[in-house]
Amino acid sequence: MATQHSRSAAKLMNAPAVFLLLVWMLVPLCMTLYFSFLDYRPLRGVYEWADGFENYARFVSSSSFTDSVLTTLIMVGGILMITVIGGVLLALLLDQPIWGQGIVRILVIAPFFVMPTVSALVWKNMFMNPVNGLFAYLWKFFGATPIDWLSQAPIFSIVWIVSWQWLPFATLILLTAIQSLDSEQMEAAEMDGASALSRFAYITLPHLARAITVVVLIQTIFLLSIFAEIFVTTNGAFGTRTLTYLVYQRVLESQNIGLGSAGGIIAVILANIVAIFLMRIVGKNLDN
Amino acid sequence: MGRITLKDVTKSFGETQVIPPLNLEINDGEFVVFVGPSGCGKSTLLRLIAGLEDVTSGSININDMDATNIPPAKRGLAMVFQSYALYPHMSVRKNIGFPLKMAGIEGAQATKKIDEAAKVLNLTDYLDRKPGQLSGGQRQRVAIGRAIVREPDAFLFDEPLSNLDAALRVNMRLEISELHHQLKTTMIYVTHDQVEAMTMADKIVVLRAGNIEQVGSPIELYKNPQNLFVAGFIGSPKMNFINGTSALEYDAHTIGVRPEHLRASKSEGVWKGVVGVSEHLGSDTFLRVNVDGIEDGLVVRAEGDVELYHGDTVYLSPENDSRIYKFDRNGQAI
Numbered sequence: 295m296a297t298q299h300s301r302s303a304a305k306l307m308n309a310p311a312v313f314l315l316l317v318w319m320l321v322p323l324c325m326t327l328y329f330s331f332l333d334y335r336p337l338r339g340v341y342e343w344a345d346g347f348e349n350y351a352r353f354v355s356s357s358s359f360t361d362s363v364l365t366t367l368i369m370v371g372g373i374l375m376i377t378v379i380g381g382v383l384l385a386l387l388l389d390q391p392i393w394g395q396g397i398v399r400i401l402v403i404a405p406f407f408v409m410p411t412v413s414a415l416v417w418k419n420m421f422m423n424p425v426n427g428l429f430a431y432l433w434k435f436f437g438a439t440p441i442d443w444l445s446q447a448p449i450f451s452i453v454w455i456v457s458w459q460w461l462p463f464a465t466l467i468l469l470t471a472i473q474s475l476d477s478e479q480m481e482a483a484e485m486d487g488a489s490a491l492s493r494f495a496y497i498t499l500p501h502l503a504r505a506i507t508v509v510v511l512i513q514t515i516f517l518l519s520i521f522a523e524i525f526v527t528t529n530g531a532f533g534t535r536t537l538t539y540l541v542y543q544r545v546l547e548s549q550n551i552g553l554g555s556a557g558g559i560i561a562v563i564l565a566n567i568v569a570i571f572l573m574r575i576v577g578k579n580l581d582n
Numbered sequence: 583m584g585r586i587t588l589k590d591v592t593k594s595f596g597e598t599q600v601i602p603p604l605n606l607e608i609n610d611g612e613f614v615v616f617v618g619p620s621g622c623g624k625s626t627l628l629r630l631i632a633g634l635e636d637v638t639s640g641s642i643n644i645n646d647m648d649a650t651n652i653p654p655a656k657r658g659l660a661m662v663f664q665s666y667a668l669y670p671h672m673s674v675r676k677n678i679g680f681p682l683k684m685a686g687i688e689g690a691q692a693t694k695k696i697d698e699a700a701k702v703l704n705l706t707d708y709l710d711r712k713p714g715q716l717s718g719g720q721r722q723r724v725a726i727g728r729a730i731v732r733e734p735d736a737f738l739f740d741e742p743l744s745n746l747d748a749a750l751r752v753n754m755r756l757e758i759s760e761l762h763h764q765l766k767t768t769m770i771y772v773t774h775d776q777v778e779a780m781t782m783a784d785k786i787v788v789l790r791a792g793n794i795e796q797v798g799s800p801i802e803l804y805k806n807p808q809n810l811f812v813a814g815f816i817g818s819p820k821m822n823f824i825n826g827t828s829a830l831e832y833d834a835h836t837i838g839v840r841p842e843h844l845r846a847s848k849s850e851g852v853w854k855g856v857v858g859v860s861e862h863l864g865s866d867t868f869l870r871v872n873v874d875g876i877e878d879g880l881v882v883r884a885e886g887d888v889e890l891y892h893g894d895t896v897y898l899s900p901e902n903d904s905r906i907y908k909f910d911r912n913g914q915a916i
């Protein structure tokens with residue numbers, strides 16, 4: 295790899311792959327950009343240039359836009375909170391020497407392997423169904439009226455389902471972080487008179503700060519585009535319409551490709567803003 | 583007060599017994615050094631005293647109170663770890679102040695104590711730094727500072743200098759000894775370096791495989807080692823051991839003679855040999871002499887400017903018969 299010759303040969307060999315990747319990425323993005331400036335409604339046979347940024351203006355000014363941004367933020371925030379807090383607690387638990395540790399660890403990771411659509415369906419039909427769901431039985435057992443989770447607490451239900459899927463990821467990363475904590479530090483704190491709670495607050499938590507930021511960053515990027523869980527459970531009803539879902543509705547339900555594409559581009563821009571914002575915080579946290 | 587008494591203390595990890603029944607008394611204000619080869623149980627013993635490990639049987643008394651089941655924080659002891667175990671996200675000030683904070687001491691009173699400790703340890707200029715921005719020696723001092731502010735009954739040190747370079751080690755050795763003179767608090771110090779043990783200790787405890795081989799002042803151990811192990815462990819370079827006919831002349835199975843108690847001559851002496859490797863230190867020269875019938879050869883301390891070189895024939899003889907240590911078949915001193 296060192297010589298000039300072999301390096302240029304390597305570049306040449308790489309070129310097709312790089313080209314393919316670029317096309318793979320750029321073509322859909324460029325198409326979306328292109329469509330976003332069109333008035334393109336296939337069912338009505340309309341296909342012409344839109345009036346400048348008309349699509350963007352219409353997408354942003356509709357009342358469902360702000361609602362969907364807000365819903366997205368609430369969902370992502372809620373999921374992050376549950377997964378981070380739950381992840382820390384689970385990681386602490388799994389770090390203890392317990393019987394059957396290996397099996398317990400695999401079980402904890404298992405939800406991560408279940409497809410989002412499948413897990414949402416399982417939760418919807420087996421747990422949250424107001425007639426046949428396990429929760430309904432539980433409620434009836436205690437003499438309470440079963441709750442129709444998906445219509446009475448729709449956002450909470452979806453947050454819960456997605457959290458269940460992402461908890462293993464957070465747990466796994468936080469567990470490795472906890473295991474890298476120097477045991478002598480804990481012993482020193484113990485000798486310094488710190489109670490178990492103070493040790494957690496002053497030693498473990500600061501040690502985990504870095505891992506927590508990584509979890510937040512990675513999850514945010516993935517969670518901004520949750521779709522399957524909403525599609526399968528509420529279909530975007532009951533105020534669960536996120537930005538991603540709104541774009542989907544504009545394209546497929548309203549058959550307005552131009553408007554949907556504009557929404558897609560806006561979603562990309564917003565996601566980038568969030569990402570940059572998070573990177574700043576993470577960068578700060580990773581520095582020291 | 584810092585009186586610590588161990589009574590029939592044992593420690594097993596699963597099936598393996600690391601510390602067989604062990605009795606030890608540490609008096610108030612003493613500087614006690616645990617010394618022994620790697621894996622002999624020094625750290626384990628220290629951690630038992632600290633309360634970081636539970637004893638398998640036996641009891642530990644601190645200041646005449648049974649402390650066997652008291653948690654570490656309540657024993658009134660402070661520990662300095664080999665890895666320093668500083669809290670990486672806290673400044674030096676917060677590190678030193680952590681035990682105070684845990685004890686509910688805050689504000690001006692805490693600041694005063696931290697500043698005092700920092701002054702004693704020359705850390706005043708570094709109080710706002712994080713541990714990652716300090717040198718090894720400074721980190722070591724922060725760890726000691728964190729121990730000092732608690733005003734413990736006794737300090738426990740687990741090989742605190744092993745991560746430092748040779749020059750800094752000598753320096754810190756002096757500083758810790760100085761600190762002991764200032765505070766007059768009991769200190770228990772673990773090391774496998776016999777030089778540290780000899781220079782710092784009031785009392786040395788020599789350990790082998792969890793057993794106490796001998797307890798005594800450095801000079802006592804140097805002058806009257808009770809067995810081969812202690813004789814070989816204390817003193818540098820280590821004592822020469824001779825078996826066979828030479829030993830029989832002294833009615834012993836093995837005799838030992840220290841390099842500094844041998845005389846080298848070009849013309850006559852008890853043992854004839856050939857000079858092997860020699861180490862010229864300037865003040866002294868240590869000659870490794872290969873002698874027929876003595877397996878490991880003999881090491882002798884000669885003058886710094888001695889005119890003996892590799893391959894020369896040399897005669898060695900003990901300086902004085904009273905400087906010869908005699909041991910029986912079981913390695914016990916006679």
Ligand SMILES: Nc1ncnc2c1ncn2[C@@H]1O[C@H](COP(=O)(O)OP(=O)(O)OP(=O)(O)O)[C@@H](O)[C@H]1O
Nearest residue numbers: 595600618619620621622623624625626627773774
């Ligand atoms: N947690 C443990 N579980 C099992 N065995 C242990 C444990 N801790 C120590 N040991 C064993 O106990 C023995 C004594 O260990 P210890 O750490 O006290 O040695 P040491 O004298 O401090 O050695 P060093 O000078 O290398 O630090 C060793 O043989 C070690 O393998």
Ligand SMILES: [Mg+2]
Nearest residue numbers: 624625626741
């Ligand atoms: Mg040790």
